[in-house]
Amino acid sequence: xxxxxxxxxxxxxxxxxxxxxxxxxxxxxxxxxxxxxxxxxxxxxxxxxxxxxxxxxxxxxxxxxxxxxxxxxxxxxxxxxxxxxxxxxxxxxxxxxxxxxxxxxxxxxxxxx
Numbered sequence: 105x106x107x108x109x110x111x112x113x114x115x116x117x118x119x120x121x122x123x124x125x126x127x128x129x130x131x132x133x134x135x136x137x138x139x140x141x142x143x144x145x146x147x148x149x150x151x152x153x154x155x156x157x158x159x160x161x162x163x164x165x166x167x168x169x170x171x172x173x174x175x176x177x178x179x180x181x182x183x184x185x186x187x188x189x190x191x192x193x194x195x196x197x198x199x200x201x202x203x204x205x206x207x208x209x210x211x212x213x214x215x216x217x
Contacts, residue, residue, distance in 0.1 A: 126194035
């Protein structure tokens with residue numbers, strides 16, 4: 105977070121990702137080419153609180169994952185996600201085609217509040 109963002113509450117975004125053209129249907133998610141690099145990248149985003157929650161979604165014909173992201177706007181969100189090694193290699197689609205949905209999300213309920 106840069107100095108101008110400290111103390112400023114950023115909106116959450118709900119993002120649905122779908123597999124890209126180089127996703128190998130014969131392999132599990134963790135066996136995809138470049139898994140280790142992708143995992144390190146995503147762990148770093150979680151460490152900096154850009155990714156709040158993330159993981160694969162149910163039983164679809166294509167791999168899908170949902171992410172809850174903490175970003176000031178969709179432009180920043182897309183730029184940051186575009187750095188994912190899986191996007192650069194096509195395991196996930198190019199960032200311009202990335203999202204089945206990227207929606208701002210206002211939370212009204214939270215445990216422990």
